[in-house]
Amino acid sequence: MSLRHAVLGLLARRPSTGYELARMFDLSLRSAWHAKHSQIYPELAKLEELGWAEVVSRGPRGSKTYALTDAGHSELRRWLVEVPPDRGQRNEGAVRLFLGQLLGPEDRRAVFERDVAYVEQEEAELRALRDDLDPDEPFAAQVDLGLRINAVLLEWLREQASRD
Amino acid sequence: MSLRHAVLGLLARRPSTGYELARMFDLSLRSAWHAKHSQIYPELAKLEELGWAEVVSRGPRGSKTYALTDAGHSELRRWLVEVPPDRGQRNEGAVRLFLGQLLGPEDRRAVFERDVAYVEQEEAELRALRDDLDPDEPFAAQVDLGLRINAVLLEWLREQASRD
DNA sequence: AATTGACCTGTAAGAAATGACATGTCAGAT
């Protein structure tokens, strides 16, 4: 299960509340993993039970900020370094790209143009993110990768949209 | 649920048995969606029940070849064209890339080098696939996209592995 | 003073996915 280690990894970046983690899954991590708050809160409880995270402070609205324990840090490292990655993925957008060839010319064009619009918007968001990021923050490399992949995807989509 | 439409899409490409579908999920579709045979067989039964697919022939070892019905084709088209894509994805490899920044220089290098090796191998497979593919087969464009994304990923991974 | 919207945490039923179990066929090699 990757959710556990995704949460562990986000907490390693900075101590957070469940609410903040939910937002991170929707924003920075959205092109890698997705999780709802209804999964996150029980998972935080589980991490605490395992001794990998603990509540380090409580906010005025009942919020609980979790941080990794030493055991949590070493578990995260162990997982990243020693556990062979599970390469299987679930990506509906990619399934659609794969199946786009089945459509007739008009439908195909419409579908690819919809995707072009989406990727363009994502590109704008990534650019904005990069521009107000400390350039020597380590996370900048990941944003850069996102931009590069978006660029080739956009080029390919445009080729497909203008095909026939 | 995308599994349903992924199966529908594979059957639209060519009528297949559950066993063949399972292999396609492991091979051609592996970077987009993953499904085990234990999910595929019940799904085929469901598709038949919905009237979207039917058994068109039976092989000597009890195999059943399914094909789309007309209703199945129009459902697939409807989904591709009219249903807004679910952009949420699950990709453990991407989570790991995202979290790689948390590691110390040595661990990070080892992890990125493992990924380089994996992507190189995948690249070789994609090249082989492209080379024995009819160049005007529509599927060739998808293989090409895979190769382009692999290329930028490989470049980025090498940069990361040789950083510091 | 009331309202709105962001913040904040949880639970529970049901759907989807995995891993293990279970069974059998057929072709080719030893």
Place this chain on the structure above:
DNA sequence: ATCTGACATGTCATTTCTTACAGGTCAATT
């Protein structure tokens, strides 16, 4: 003749994920 490996289909218990329900706080606007 036996064995191995690919072919082939299914079920079931458990785990994971989604959707819907449910409740409460606080700051800023009206």
